[in-house]
Amino acid sequence: MYHGHYEYGQQYGQQPYQYAYPPPPPPPQYWSNDSYQSSHHNQRQPSPHPPQPSPHQQPSPLSQPSPHAAPRWIEEPAPAPPPGLDFLKLVDSYRVILDAFAPQAPQPQVDRLCDAASAAASILGGPDEEAREREREREREREREERQLEEEREREREREREREREREREREREQERERERAEQERLRAEKEREEQEKAKAKESVDKKEDSTSTGQVCLGCNATSTPEWRRGPLGPRTLCNACGLVYAKMIKKRLKTNSGTADASSGESSGEGEEEDELA
Numbered sequence: 001m002y003h004g005h006y007e008y009g010q011q012y013g014q015q016p017y018q019y020a021y022p023p024p025p026p027p028p029q030y031w032s033n034d035s036y037q038s039s040h041h042n043q044r045q046p047s048p049h050p051p052q053p054s055p056h057q058q059p060s061p062l063s064q065p066s067p068h069a070a071p072r073w074i075e076e077p078a079p080a081p082p083p084g085l086d087f088l089k090l091v092d093s094y095r096v097i098l099d100a101f102a103p104q105a106p107q108p109q110v111d112r113l114c115d116a117a118s119a120a121a122s123i124l125g126g127p128d129e130e131a132r133e134r135e136r137e138r139e140r141e142r143e144r145e146e147r148q149l150e151e152e153r154e155r156e157r158e159r160e161r162e163r164e165r166e167r168e169r170e171r172e173r174e175q176e177r178e179r180e181r182a183e184q185e186r187l188r189a190e191k192e193r194e195e196q197e198k199a200k201a202k203e204s205v206d207k208k209e210d211s212t213s214t215g216q217v218c219l220g221c222n223a224t225s226t227p228e229w230r231r232g233p234l235g236p237r238t239l240c241n242a243c244g245l246v247y248a249k250m251i252k253k254r255l256k257t258n259s260g261t262a263d264a265s266s267g268e269s270s271g272e273g274e275e276e277d278e279l280a
Helices: 033-043 087-099 107-124 126-213 241-279
Strands: 230-232 235-239
Touching: 087 107, 230 241, 235 241
Parallel strands: none
Antiparallel strands: 230 235
């Protein structure tokens, strides 16, 4: 609101009185379109009743204006509009809202009402909405950073799991190599044991053969081994096989010569019996 003092010298036939103390000069004003229109409208509509002077107040000689002077306005400072608001858009939005309140408004008017209300809300909450949007943007940025950190940690955990699996596979391969080496050692030990057993068996056979031939010497040819030991002049198993056969033939021939044919035949039978005994 703007307050002014009016001078009506020529209209009412007397000089008007003003206040004893004039107000201070107005500060510089920042006008918006609505403020300018309101001020211009107030200038064109003067008050119908001029202010009445007090009977006890004397007019100041310094404040008496000229009869032909134009009316002088003293304006009070208007409140500064909030920053970031477009009043024309705000007025248009609310005008649409007020016009849409008619009874049985059609659907297009309802849609316009909603659009105007949204526009007005965005205008009124402009700075706050920008601040909230900046806060939401910072929140989204933090969420993106957290997701990136979580993804990086997940990749690191996956790499660690892969390294652990590789170490596990390496341990399994080492265990497999150990089992193969143990199997090879076992087979080699079994082979050596079999060879040792074969060698022992051969040694035992050789020892047995040596034990059977130990002390057996042919009295005829001094042979130490023979397929069969035969009876000789000194007893059984004193001649080798060849010497025993020769000795048996000599005995047969001697018996034939001494005893004649009959005796030779009996001697031959006895010689054959002895030969059979020796062979047995």
